[in-house]
Amino acid sequence: MTVQVGILGATGAVGQRFVQLLDGHPIFELACVTASDDSVGRTYRNAAEWRLSSEIPAFVADRVVRETDPAAVPDDVDLIFSSLPSDIAADVEPAFLEEGYVMSSNSSNDRMAPDIPLTIPEINPSHLGLIEVQREQRGWDGALVKNPNCSTITMVPTLAALDEFGLESVNVSTLQAVSGAGYSGVAAMEIMDNAIPHIGNEERKMETEARKLLGDFDGAELELHDADVAASCNRIPTIDGHLENVFTGLASNPEPAAVRDAMRNFESADLHSSPEQLIKVFGEGRPDRPQPRLDRSYADGMGVVAGGVEETTDGIQYNCLAHNTLRGAAGASLLNAELLVEEGWV
Numbered sequence: 001m002t003v004q005v006g007i008l009g010a011t012g013a014v015g016q017r018f019v020q021l022l023d024g025h026p027i028f029e030l031a032c033v034t035a036s037d038d039s040v041g042r043t044y045r046n047a048a049e050w051r052l053s054s055e056i057p058a059f060v061a062d063r064v065v066r067e068t069d070p071a072a073v074p075d076d077v078d079l080i081f082s083s084l085p086s087d088i089a090a091d092v093e094p095a096f097l098e099e100g101y102v103m104s105s106n107s108s109n110d111r112m113a114p115d116i117p118l119t120i121p122e123i124n125p126s127h128l129g130l131i132e133v134q135r136e137q138r139g140w141d142g143a144l145v146k147n148p149n150c151s152t153i154t155m156v157p158t159l160a161a162l163d164e165f166g167l168e169s170v171n172v173s174t175l176q177a178v179s180g181a182g183y184s185g186v187a188a189m190e191i192m193d194n195a196i197p198h199i200g201n202e203e204r205k206m207e208t209e210a211r212k213l214l215g216d217f218d219g220a221e222l223e224l225h226d227a228d229v230a231a232s233c234n235r236i237p238t239i240d241g242h243l244e245n246v247f248t249g250l251a252s253n254p255e256p257a258a259v260r261d262a263m264r265n266f267e268s269a270d271l272h273s274s275p276e277q278l279i280k281v282f283g284e285g286r287p288d289r290p291q292p293r294l295d296r297s298y299a300d301g302m303g304v305v306a307g308g309v310e311e312t313t314d315g316i317q318y319n320c321l322a323h324n325t326l327r328g329a330a331g332a333s334l335l336n337a338e339l340l341v342e343e344g345w346v
């Protein structure tokens with residue numbers, strides 16, 4: 001089966017990762033790329049500041065960038081990936097959904113809407129059932145699925161693994177890479193030799209999205225997980241890979257070894273882009289891992305790496321890391337799209 005796809009915002013930091021991941025993908029064939037009016041009409045080679053490898057992928061280099069509008073998308077496209085800035089996505093995405101497109105979106109608008117699935121295939125695939133609710137409530141022929149924010153997706157697989165020990169609270173502090181702010185997001189003069197102890201709205205996204213992802217869906221409504229989540233987000237001068245220090249409060253008192261086993265054994269999904277082992281865990285004696293430069297490419301950037309698992313007075317503390325534009329963004333949308341195909345929504 002081949003599905004023709006389009007990428008909205010294809011020239012940006014996440015859009016370029018989509019292009020990279022779609023090169024040779026067994027199901028998805030890239031039919032069109034869109035961006036802002038500044039890029040429309042230019043070749044992709046000319047419009048995108050390609051920095052991911054020395055060569056821009058040949059299959060996309062000479063494509064002409066199209067307008068971000070359903071009328072500009074070829075008729076045989078069934079699935080749309082969205083990596084637009086959220087304020088633009090809030091205007092544009094409904095137009096595609098009204099036209100019947102299935103959309104897998106990175107943008108943060110509507111992630112917490114009660115009728116929109118916020119999905120990580122290995123964690124909460126059943127939440128896709130919200131598509132029926134969404135179609136009924138919004139009158140869309142299409143379907144909208146969101147993936148979480150990159151810092152949320154880094155910690156939630158580890159929290160899902162800890163849930164069996166009675167997850168009651170989470171305190172997390174992040175060290176986030178500059179690519180998380182997009183192509184023109186952080187000026188070099190601002191971030192080099194520096195750290196910025198706040199990332200606009202990121203803290204609230206982590207606190208709310210984590211509870212939605214871990215929540216229960218009864219087929220009609222979704223109940224948020226009742227853990228308290230508090231986050232503090234920091235930007236540091238790494239290029240890719242978000243590192244997070246997590247302190248959990250647990251109802252039971254597991255040994256660190258039992259927690260490491262629960263993380264290691266947490267089941268992955270049987271999809272083309274899901275890693276065989278979702279969470280790699282460094283054992284005792286390696287409190288200095290994971291590290292962005294050494295560990296962000298684990299499982300081709302689609303896995304999560306944890307380490308430094310230790311007991312605290314209330315529960316367990318550890319560090320975790322994931323590649324923010326792969327597992328945290330384009331790869332997350334791609335996995336959701338693979339799940340949509342697998343479950344017959346496309």
Ligand code: NAP
Nearest residue numbers: 009011012013014035036039083086107150180182183329
């Ligand atoms: P980015 O590098 O700034 O790229 C933005 C893209 O949107 C570019 O292709 C840009 O086209 C296009 N665009 C901007 N204004 C537009 C308009 N008015 N109409 C049509 N297209 C427009 O941003 P990014 O980091 O890739 O982020 C994209 C989305 O993913 C955001 O919603 C972000 O919150 C989310 N996200 C990002 C990350 C990450 O790690 N970076 C992680 C998770 C989620 P031009 O090149 O023509 O300007």
